[in-house]
Amino acid sequence: MTEQKLAPTIPRNGPATNRGRHIGIGLALLGATGFATSGPLSQSVLAAGFTPMQLSQMRQTVSAALLLLIVLLWAPQKLRIRLRQLPMLMLYGVTSYLLLQTFYFEAISRIPIGIALLIQFTAPVWVALWVRLVRGTRLPGLTWAGAALVLIGSAFVGQVWDSRGSGLDPVGLAAAAATALCLTCFYLFAERGLNEFDPIGLVTWGAVSAAVMFAIIRPVWTFPFERLTEAGGIPRFPQVVWLLVLVIGVLSTAMPAVSEVAALRYLASPTASVLGTAEVLIGAVLAWLLVNEVLAPPQIVGGLIVLSGIALAQIRPLSRAEAGPSGTAAAPPPHDKHLSDELERSDT
Template sequence: MATMTHDVAAVTRSRRGQVGVAWAVLAAGSFGLSGALASGLLDAGWSPAALVLCRIGVGAVALAGPAAMTLRGRWHLLRANAGFLVVFGLVAVAGCQYSYFNAVERLPVAIAILVEYVAPVAVVCWMWARHHQAPSGLTLVGAAVAVAGLLLVLDVFAAGSVDGVGVLWALGGMVGCAFFFVVSSGEENGLPPIVLAAGGLTVGSVLLGLAGLVGLVDMSASTSPASYDRVRVGWWVAVLALGVVTAAVSYVSGVFASRALGPRLASFLGLLEVLFSVVFAWLLLGQLPHLIQLLGGVLLLGGVIVVRMGEPEPS
């Protein structure tokens, strides 16, 4: 009986892992589209804050009905987790996306996302600090390779080649991204994934909207068409795609992935977002990094993979 129970548990974990990987790939693809879509609107005269507000606002509306149905009258879950939802909406949703879109305004999409996806290393460092696990030699090697790759991505040896302010914004996005992977993996709050995503998008929209009303952020928008490598589409098409695909779909699938795989593995698979972002930037914008930056990207991703390989398995 004990052997049968163990086998059933192993199969359950395997299926959960497979489903989690599928969710992670969907999240990476939908998140990865956001930079290229946003770039076309930024060039048309939109400010980063206005874009983020429309993106997460449309996403919140799209998820409102499904989230209410999932709650099934358990509104006490929202009251009990009000503080958590405020922090999640501020840091993991509004703050992360505002930082990333500001980075995209100043940097090529591929460079902005490569800097942001130092996040898995930050997640591993957080887990070390929380569980008092010292880094292994392999992990230190991976971290060194990742740093070297980041230096090449930023092309620091060519003075003035990369906008420093843009890099700082991308690092801000990295913090928000790491925060998302860590906090969305917890299930002890009782919030279903779709409810957490909808709540975060709603809170993020309200907070960013208030910041715009009091003049803390620029809310410029335009009705000019968005241009993508000689193809022009209506502004509302790009905004709708940003809200439904890169906000509603991406945040729900990201939460599902984090809960099925845990924050470390989910953030590791989140590196696929870099690949998707580069491909979408090439297809929609005609952007490709320089050869030295492509080499740096390979080193950066390879370093993060080595960090993951050297990480102790959870007990």
């Protein structure tokens, strides 16, 4: 009975559905653009002598403090949680923020930004595999063809045939692969969390969880605060480090995280994750313009193969209903109290 009552409130076709899809696409692309600015800006901080872990901690602490302040002043009710939700929020924060950012910074400190992004954005394939194998959702044959192309393209990007010892740093490649797994967790955890949280509330708790874990791992009093007033390590970014970190925390972390999670209100995780691959192209262009990183011809070919494979794997986007329980279209927004009360009465 509940599903029948809900069906009219969420139309499958028509102007409302198309409008929601367009909103979701816009949010996903906005998030990808924001995240893409992280690479060049972060390289300047790393070049100034900070470690990937230190940069990740600074970035996440700034993001968490900003989001927490905004939500507490604007809509504190969005931060309400239950005790049973804490384990999921902690796991979401550690995988999707602490580990994702730390592995990413480790990767770009060892290999070019464009290559790190290309490896990271094999994540849509792993999201699709999760939806198929765990949720039991049948995926088109194009999905498997796309996965094969991604693996072939990654081999070109990593130049696995190079036996002269001049290939890419293996630790950097491993760190980039770890970011792909963490990014997969970001989309899947966020999609699940939106059944209970507003997007900005979910991102805020994820960011705060990561910041708290960072503070436990590396206490505040051990941080080299005196180096924050030094200039960035790349000539095109001579600003002091604290200003670069502030920009990274706002423009490259808080804003795009909220945008991409909000996109999952309108798009299934496989669709939202493939739109996120726009970060690869935007990030590579920014790295070329700002830090003079140029890919070798085989790596450009590999990048095109990877992007083609990801696009092929998602050529027929899934609706939230098709994606499985975590992406059900019938789930009401957490802030819609009137509709939630109606559901509870109908269930009883």
